[in-house]
Structure formats: C-alpha cells, structure tokens
Amino acid sequence: MFTRLSPTSVGRWSTRRPRLAIAAWLSFVVLALLALSVTGSKQLQDGAVGESARGDAVLNSSGLWFPPVEYVYLHSAAATDGTPAFHVAIDRVEAGMRRILRGPVHVSLSRDQGAALVAGQVNAPFSTAELRHVVSTASGADRRLTAAVADIGSGSHKDLARAEKLSVPVTLIVLLVVFGTLVAAAVPVLLAVTAVAAAFGLLGPISHLFPLDDSVKTVVLLIGMAVGVDYALFYIVRAREERRRGLPSHEALDRTARTSGRSVLIAGASVMIAMGAQFAVGSDVFNGIASGTIVVVACAVIGSVTALPAVLKLLGPGIDRGRIPFLPQWRADRDDGFWGRIVDRVLRHPEVAATLSCGLLIALATPALGMRVSKPSSDALSAAGQSSLAQQITANFPGASSPAIVTATWRGGHPQGLRAAVGRLESLASTGGIAHRPFSVAMNGDGRALAIALPLTGLGDNAASRRAVLELRSTLIPETLGRVPGVSTAVTGATAEDVDFTNQMKAGIPYVVALVLALAFVVLLLAFRSIVVPLKAIALNLLSVGASYGVLVLVFQHHWAQALLGFHSDGAVISWLPLFLFVVLFGLSMDYHVFILSRVREGVDAGLSTDEALRHGITRTAGVVSGAALVMVAVFSLFATSSALDLKQAGVGLAVAVLLDATVIRGVLLPATMKLLGDRNWYLPRFLRWLPKVGLERPSPADPRSALAFGTD
Secondary structure, eight states, X not given: OTTTTSHHHHHHHHHHSHHHHHHHXXXXXXHHHXXXXXXXXXXXXXXXXXXXXXXXXXXXXXXXXXXXXXXXXXXESSXXXXXXXXXXXXXXXXXXXHHHHOSOEEEEEOXXXXXXXXXXXXXXXXXXXXXXXXXXXXXXXXXXXXXXXXXXXXXXOHHHHHHHHHHHHHHHHHHHHHHSBHHHHHHHHHHHHHHHHHHHHHXXXXXXXXXXXXXXXXXXXXXXXXXXXXXXXXXXXXXXXXXXXXXXXXXXXXXXXXXXXXXXXXXXXXXHHHHHGGGGGXXXXXXXXXXXXXXXXXXXXXXHHTHHHHHHHHHGGGGGOSBOTTSOOOOSSOSSSHHHHHHHXXXXXXXXXXXXXXXXXXXXXXXGGGOOEEOOSXXXXXXXXXXXXXXXXXXXXXXXXXXXXEEEEOSSSOOTTHHHHHHHHXXXXXXXXXXXXXXXXXXXXXXXXXXXXXXXXXXXXXXXXXXXXXXXXXXXXXXXXXXXXXXEEEEESHHHHHHHHHHHHHHHHHHXXXXXXHHHHHHHHHHHOOXXXXXXXXXHHHHHXXXXXXXXXXXXXXXXXXXXXXXXXXXXXXXXXXXXXHHHHHHHHHHHHHHHHHHHHHHHHTTOOHHHHHHHHHHHHHHHHHHHHXXXXXXXXXXXXXXXXXXXXXXXXXXXXXXXXXXXXXXXXXXXXXXXXXXGGGOOOGGGTTSOOXXXXXXXXXXXXXXXXXXXX
16 A cells, blocks of 8 residues: 555556646645635644743633833933923824823933833723824924834734745745746646645644644745745756656656655655654744744645646746857756766865865854843734834833733631732842733633732843843742742733743753654664664754754844844844744755665665765756755745844744855855765675664666666757
8 A cells, every 4th residue: 555655556556647737736735725724724822832821811701911001202302301392292293192092191200311101001902093183293393202002012924925935036036047937947846835735725724633723824935935845946957867868758657756745745744754853842943943844844744746747748848948158058967067067076085075064064053152132022923013113112112012910819718918019029039030010900800819010120022031030030929929828920021921931932942852853863773774874864954954053143143234234133043943943954955865865875776886976966956956045945034024123033044054055055065075985885784784774765676777877858
C-alpha cells in the first residue's frame, strides 16, 4: 500500500491522467474552503499564560474589565503649564470630555510641563466627531499648541496587509527573473497560492481544536508561499533538465518523480517536524502556529506530487512559453555558471573555504550571546506597532497604556480587612516607585471579586516595568492582599503577560530544540543511510540560525541601524522571535539540504566518486537553491520595511538567515566539508545497517550513467 502511495507511483498516475489529477487537486482546494464556510473559524481570544492567564480568567468571568478610556494628547513647542494659552487649552479639553463622555477625567503633565495627557472614562455613548471638534478647537489660534485624540496601544495593521498583498506579485516578479519565461514563473506561484488557499480552508475545523491567533494566517501565507515555490521550483527545473537531455516527456517526468518527488516528501516531513515542535512550548499562540504551518506544508507537498506533474505533462515544452526578451533564460543544467566556478574553487581549496566561511558565521553568531528579549505589546505575535504619536505619549507618560491589573477573588461575604489591604497596596506601590496614580478599582456585582489598575513605572515593555510586576507579585501583594484570609490574587496586564510569556518561552525552548534536532536526525538518517549527513546538517543549520540571531542583536539591540531601517531601538529582540526563527529556519534549511544532498547521493549511487557527485550535485542545485532563496528574501524583506518593530525584526531575521544559508552555507561550507570528509560522508555504523531503506530511490539500472551526470542539451 505504501508503495502505491509513494511519490513515484503517485507522480506516474498523475502524468497518465493529468486532467483527473488536476481536477482532484482543485476539488480538494474547494472542499477545504467549503469546510471553512461550514465550521467557521475560532479565534484565540487571549494568548496569556501562567498567572496572567488566571487573572484574565477572573476579569472575564466576573465582568471586571474597566470601562474604555479616551485619551487626548496636548503638546506645546514653547509653552508650559504656566502659560495661559496652554492652561486654557487643557481646561477646554477637560470640560469637553466631561460633557461628552459623562465620566471622570484626569489630567497628567509631563516632566518638562510641555505636554499633557487628558484621560476620560467612557460612561455613555458619544460621538467621535464631537470629541474631535472639541480637540480641534482647544488650542485656539496659538500655532505653538497641538492637540490630538490619542489611540494608545492600538496597532496599525496597514503594513501587515500591504506585505501580504505584495507577497504574490513580488514572488512572480522574482521567478520571472529566475526563469525568464512567463509560464515557468506562473506555475510555482499558482501551486503555492492554491496550497495556501487549501490550508486557509482547513484552518477552520482545526481552529476548533487549536484556537488561532490573527497572526497564524500571516505565518501560513509566508511559509506556504516559501515551501510551495521551493517544491515547484525544484520539480520544474529537474523536469526541464531531463527533457533537455532528450528524454521523452513521460520518462522525464517519471524520473523527476523518482528523484525530486521523493526529495519533496523528505523535505516536507522535515519542515513539518520542525513546525510541530512548537507544541512543546505549551502556548495557545504557538499551538495555533504549529497546526497552521503543518497543514500548509502538507498541502504544498500533496500539490507538488499530484497536481504539479499533471500540469507539466499537459504543458510539455510549453512550460518555456512566454519568453521575456530582455531577460536571460536561466539554465540549471550548466556546470560553467557562477556557482560552478565558485564550487570549483571551493573544492580546490576546501580547508581555506571551510575556515573562512565557518569563521564568518561564528563571528556573526557571537553577538547572540548577549541577546535580550522583550515582548512589545499585549498581542503575542500580531501587534503591528505604535504610531509616532503613541510613541510620544508612552515616552512622556510612562505606563499610560499598560497598567498592571491586580485581581482578587474570595468566597462568601466581604473579607474583613480587604479595603485596608487595597489602600495599603496602593500606598506601597505609589511610594515605592512601582506604580503611579491615578489608580482605578472595580468590584463585580455579587461582591466576590475586584480588580485594581496600577499604571506601572517605566514604558510598559521595558525592564523597569517588568521589575515592577515582579515586585508586585513577590513582595507587595503578599504583604497586603495576601494577608487577608480567603483571598486569591493574580497580576495580569500587558507587562505581566510579557513576563509570563517570556518565562514560558525560556522554559520550552530546550524541549523544542531537542525535539527538532532528534527528529531531524532520524529523518535524514533514514533518507541518506548515513550518520555523518544528519550530524553535519544539524551543525550547519545551527550555524545558520546562530548567525541570524547575531545579526538581530547587532541591528536591533543597538542604535546604528535606526535611521537606515526606520525604527527606534528598545534594546531587545522580540521575545517570541528566537523560537519562531529557530523552527522556521531549521525547517527551510532542511529543504535546501535535502535537495542538494539528494542530487549528490544520486550521483554516488549511479557510480560516481564522491568528488564527482559532489561537484555535479551542487553545481546543478546551487543555482536553483539561490533562486528559491531569492524569492523568500524578497518576500521577507517586505516585512522588514514595516513600521512595526516585531514585523521588522522577523523580516530582517528571516531574510538574512535564508540569504546566508543559501549562499555561504550551501554554496561554500557544505561542499568544503563534504570534500574534506570524502567517502566518510556516507558512513553508517554496522549496528545501524538494519535500518529500512525508506529514503531516496536508487536510479534504475536502465538509466544510463551518462544521463545522470553528463547530460547533453
């Protein structure tokens, strides 16, 4: 049964019944989308973990969420609070907000007295237009005064939407440059788009098992486009190469299925293993990302081994139609191209190449030893940053957008001494520099729970705010509310969620790393029947990830790149990014490693020496790998242009890592180390020779050795 479902047999079936295979794939995509319409999608409402999750549960069950607050920000370039014009403007805004919102209004002044933040609690429906009219007329004719309605803490998703919309056309443009023909460029994009569409549909029923954060769709789009284009690119290039050697169309596709088809299956399994390791973190956010990425990779693999061979069969030589005159038609079956010359030099001087490339990667990775992590917002993955106005407000009025919320619950009547404990907590927090007034207290209707909002010292996401949360939990609350019999407490809020999320990430990372490395080792061991190949692959992939970490630290923990990339450094890397980068980059790196080594092993199995197979395999795949990497670098760079710090860091980290992996590691370090190891690359201990041959298929004896290594045009 498994033989019948192998990539070879499935690919052969697809090429014999191409229209049926394409119809089956499109039907699968349509059924997946119908599943979404039937089941709907369940969104993750709260990604908090630990104590902050318990606090959020109290707020939800008791209805203790504080009323919304509207903010108005006033700033004077020359005036201060003592200036009549500034004082009049503040009074006008304060009076107008009391009248419109019908709730308490509080005025805060910045340290330099040149800015004011007016906060009004919303206790009645109001007209936004009326509030904006009050703000616009507050400053009068004084041009030195500015006033604006402030949307504190809300992120703009415009950059994210722009990157998502541009990802497909950018991918198509890059593939046009790579192939030089319209049809060959369009096929990988269509495969990737349909795989992503099918995955989006399947996320509907899956979301009822693992509720999905909004960010999951973006991650699915990124990974789906990356692997979908990769798999199609390798398949198409190999089919074109076999056809140019003179093989009939059905034989060329049959050979492609037996080689590239199996490589797609192994590479896809490696990526899914890496993505699945995120379940070990125990976070709802990462559970959703793991399930989404596994589904989209599976869809890309299925489409590559079923629909893609059928499309290539129907197109035949037409895959090269739509020649673009001013673009060179790229050829993978040439040994005298750029990568052929690079590999020749590497193989002549492997010691020098290995030393220089390894030294470069280690140097780039070294700054990662000083990495500091921080979560920038209350949304673990999908926050889209703050506007420049919001940044000014949080700088002048620390804690305005991210108070700590202390919850207290009890059974029975009102505990004796609770009111005094709340007052003492507020006093200690204020005098101890943990939080600043005004504080807000709310109690639910049945009198069995209360919540206290404490604006924290610091900017909400910096070290001072995190220390304040730890001080609340470890000292202030135990000394106050903790001494009231029968009272249970929890501290939540954006900063508390940051602390808990980061702690859980740190606790889960060792398990994720161990799981990814162990399972990747097993997959490569079975695929290549060598103990050296998986060990070396793991080492090279860790170098790639480490170099990416180091670049992130160099760029985002310092200030030199701020003007170049348009961001303000907060001295840290986003807390979810190291784990996310590890699983994504390890999976994508395994893609490249499998495709390259599959070609090398194919040559060895056909009777070539390791050196001959190495040169042939790498020169024939390095250009394809570079083309696939160029697509991903272009797409990831779109996110690097975002104004949101988390998206910018993710884009830079992914783009740099993929670029380094496809060039320095796969083009230089991999051939250099394989040359130095020689036949030892394929060493398998005697005690492991019982392992089943579930990996790459050996070429058929009917395949001439010359057709493998020295094909003609």
